[in-house]
Amino acid sequence: MNSANVFDGDLNKFFTIRRPADIWQWGNAVLWPGLLGNLGPENSQQQDEGGRFQSWQPDMAGTTNLTRPGSPFYNNDLLPDGEGYLGTGGGGTPPTVAEVVDRMNQFDWTDGLRILQVRAAPTSAESCGSATIGGKCYPEMGRDGYNDDTAPFGFNWTHKEGNAPLSYPFLWHSAVEMGSAPFISSSAPSSHREFSGDGYASFVIPFFSDEYLPDQRGKPCVSGRTASGPCVRDFTPHRIMRAKALTRVPRYFCVRLSWDAEHVHQLCDPNDPNNNNRTTGIVRGATVEFWNDMRRAQYVDPATRMLEVRVPLASNPAGVRSTARLMFEFTSTGGVLPSYDTMTRVAKDSSLDDLEFLVLIGLAFCIYFGAMEIFEIISIGISRYAAAAPLLQAPSTPSITLPLLQRPALPMPEAPPRYRLFTATSRICGT
Amino acid sequence: MDWTVYSLYAFVFLRSKTYVEHVRNPVCGGICTTIGFLDDHVQVEDARSLKFSLALCVCVQLLKIMKISAILVPKMGLTPSVLKKALPDMIFFSFVFAVSLFAFSNMLFIQLGTGMKEFSTQFTSLITLGRALFGDFDMTEVISNSPNCASSLHLALLGRSLRPPGPTQRLASPPSPSTN
Numbered sequence: 001m002n003s004a005n006v007f008d009g010d011l012n013k014f015f016t017i018r019r020p021a022d023i024w025q026w027g028n029a030v031l032w033p034g035l036l037g038n039l040g041p042e043n044s045q046q047q048d049e050g051g052r053f054q055s056w057q058p059d060m061a062g063t064t065n066l067t068r069p070g071s072p073f074y075n076n077d078l079l080p081d082g083e084g085y086l087g088t089g090g091g092g093t094p095p096t097v098a099e100v101v102d103r104m105n106q107f108d109w110t111d112g113l114r115i116l117q118v119r120a121a122p123t124s125a126e127s128c129g130s131a132t133i134g135g136k137c138y139p140e141m142g143r144d145g146y147n148d149d150t151a152p153f154g155f156n157w158t159h160k161e162g163n164a165p166l167s168y169p170f171l172w173h174s175a176v177e178m179g180s181a182p183f184i185s186s187s188a189p190s191s192h193r194e195f196s197g198d199g200y201a202s203f204v205i206p207f208f209s210d211e212y213l214p215d216q217r218g219k220p221c222v223s224g225r226t227a228s229g230p231c232v233r234d235f236t237p238h239r240i241m242r243a244k245a246l247t248r249v250p251r252y253f254c255v256r257l258s259w260d261a262e263h264v265h266q267l268c269d270p271n272d273p274n275n276n277n278r279t280t281g282i283v284r285g286a287t288v289e290f291w292n293d294m295r296r297a298q299y300v301d302p303a304t305r306m307l308e309v310r311v312p313l314a315s316n317p318a319g320v321r322s323t324a325r326l327m328f329e330f331t332s333t334g335g336v337l338p339s340y341d342t343m344t345r346v347a348k349d350s351s352l353d354d355l356e357f358l359v360l361i362g363l364a365f366c367i368y369f370g371a372m373e374i375f376e377i378i379s380i381g382i383s384r385y386a387a388a389a390p391l392l393q394a395p396s397t398p399s400i401t402l403p404l405l406q407r408p409a410l411p412m413p414e415a416p417p418r419y420r421l422f423t424a425t426s427r428i429c430g431t
Numbered sequence: 432m433d434w435t436v437y438s439l440y441a442f443v444f445l446r447s448k449t450y451v452e453h454v455r456n457p458v459c460g461g462i463c464t465t466i467g468f469l470d471d472h473v474q475v476e477d478a479r480s481l482k483f484s485l486a487l488c489v490c491v492q493l494l495k496i497m498k499i500s501a502i503l504v505p506k507m508g509l510t511p512s513v514l515k516k517a518l519p520d521m522i523f524f525s526f527v528f529a530v531s532l533f534a535f536s537n538m539l540f541i542q543l544g545t546g547m548k549e550f551s552t553q554f555t556s557l558i559t560l561g562r563a564l565f566g567d568f569d570m571t572e573v574i575s576n577s578p579n580c581a582s583s584l585h586l587a588l589l590g591r592s593l594r595p596p597g598p599t600q601r602l603a604s605p606p607s608p609s610t611n
Contacts, residue, residue: 190548239467343479
């Protein structure tokens with residue numbers, strides 16, 4: 001879905017992304033609509049005007065302003081029961097939380113989504129081994145002078161005067177801190193490079209809550225730890241995850257956004273009491289604005305070498321989980337090389353139980369037949385066994401061994417009586 | 432071959448234990464505790480490794496059907512017999528073929544590498560040439576779904592299709608009734 005849908009009028013897809021601007025457009029037209037019900041927005045990008053949700057609030061004390069003068073908030077998260085193309089052309093019905101839950105059960109990404117960037121540290125032209133204009137150089141990954149950048153970065157688009165730094169810039173974290181893989185490999189056939197798992201991580205974590213959590217920004221509170229100041233309410237006690245038994249009812253659709261892996265913006269859809277408690281679409285609005293805020297903060301620039309979107313997914317009724325990695329590699333010449341990698345696995349408890357049971361049966365058979373082979377070795381001797389055993393033959397020519405087993409070139413001694421049964425059985429079963 | 436299967440199965444067994452253990456008891460890292468995002472890369476790598484071992488094990492195990500079928504019906508041992516007879520020829524042919532493939536991939540890498548991403552590195556040049564020679568398999572799709580494992584198995588399958596034709600086959604094949 002995210003690799004096959006087109007994102008612009010030229011019918012470009014994920015694999016034809018070739019410049020940074022395409023990435024942002026792909027996110028708006030394919031990624032987020034794909035994750036949010038696989039539905040396109042009714043009014044494209046109307047909710048992305050910047051500053052409505054203020055996830056980047058400089059003092060961390062901002063509030064979400066849905067009624068800004070001149071631009072009332074427009075719910076773009078609607079069921080496809082409206083008019084026009086795909087039923088998203090107007091007049092659609094906002095989903096209830098229960099309907100969002102059903103949608104999420106089909107395509108569950110409540111584990112969250114991580115956006116990771118690896119950057120090249122600026123170096124001198126001399127270190128780069130090449131002449132540059134201005135003397136600064138961002139080397140190609142793995143080439144002369146290349147080092148991963150670890151410095152904070154970001155552009156303050158709300159206070160452009162004087163080039164004020166971003167109040168809460170993107171921050172570098174090691175793979176160990178993030179609990180992620182130490183290396184990230186490319187799936188692009190023309191690359192196959194390995195990038196460091198360290199980098200600048202941002203997160204979008206949608207979740208369902210049994211309780212309305214207020215709109216908050218700041219460092220997250222953590223259960224069992226004492227916070228030094230005000231912090232964003234811990235969502236763990238209220239976050240409703242996949243479970244076999246219904247212990248809590250999901251009443252609110254919420255999202256937690258973090259651009260630097262240290263601060264978060266957490267908000268819940270209050271549901272509209274004037275519309276049968278249907279959702280108001282602010283989760284989708286905040287998510288899309290967050291993505292575009294990253295664009296406005298110049299998240300991708302000439303130092304970017306790799307950007308990875310990692311989404312653990314689940315299809316809950318089927319009990320199947322999948323992890324999708326969508327990767328963009330940036331060359332020092334400014335090109336973008338997209339690739340993706342998916343890994344699917346079972347998640348059902350019953351399937352895991354079956355797996356544990358069946359591998360034990362397989363092990364028992366292996367031990368049984370292996371033991372018979374050993375008895376045969378003892379009975380006829382290792383040298384004759386080696387002459388006859390398939391192990392030493394080329395795997396692609398298994399029948400080479402069969403004449404040896406049936407009509408051995410060397411006379412095989414009679415096996416001791418206690419081994420005869422095993423020997424005969426192993427000749428049949430060991431094949 | 433039996434011991435190959437036993438050894439591969441040992442990997443499958445150990446991997447499955449590790450996989451189930453990690454799936455049932457995921458480790459929550461620092462950012463998982465604060466921000467709430469659990470990176471499942473350990474489970475993903477376990478699953479990938481388990482599937483790779485299992486795929487190899489099943490493949491070898493099923494190839495053993497050739498062995499059993501040759502016992503039951505000796506005529507069914509023709510393919511392995513041909514391969515056995517042709518083994519020295521195949522080794523020398525493979526060497527010569529590999530050298531020519533390497534030479535042409537080098538040539539195309541130097542000539543086209545700067546302009547076409549399919550030839551941008553020595554390795555990708557080899558892959559592209561292989562695709563051109565053996566059929567236009569969608570290697571991008573294969574690699575995207577299993578970057579480390581399936582591509583090597585796929586190449587192994589392609590390599591298996593490299594058989595010298597004609598003469599060696601005649602050497603190994605039993606005389607047909609019509610010629611008697």
